Amino acid sequence: MTNTVSVILLAVLATAVVIGLIVLAVRLTQRPRNSLIGGGLGPALIEQVLELKAVGEFDQAVILVRGETGLSHRAASRVVRKLHAPAP
Structure with missing residues (x-):
């Protein structure tokens, strides 16, 4: 037993x-939660994000970054805030 x-x-x-x-x-x-799916932000995505920021569409820019990269809302917001148009 x-x-x-x-x-x-x-x-x-x-x-x-x-x-x-x-x-x-x-x-x-x-995959870590906040890692980029495509390896980073491409020039076309950066250009679209900067255009959205220029017309005051911050939330739309964040949604675009989230959709293209898989970042969390918080991380995508940080990315959008830190992107600035290049100096001429």
């Missing part, structure tokens, strides 16, 4: 460890 209980407990423990390792592996391989 004791051997059966020990085997069952050992099997449950081993299963829990394997599931924990799988969950850890999945989390480590996922």
Whole structure:
């Protein structure tokens, strides 16, 4: 009886460890929340964002950056705020 209980407990423990390792592996391989999908902002996207900022459409610029990059709202807002038109 004791051997059966020990085997069952050992099997449950081993299963829990394997599931924990799988969950850890999945989390480590996922894309970080605020990383850029395409590797960065392209010149065309920057130009569109600057045009939207110039006409006072900050929220639309943030939505555009979020849609193109996958950034969170907070991170996209920071990006839009920091973008400035190049000096002539």
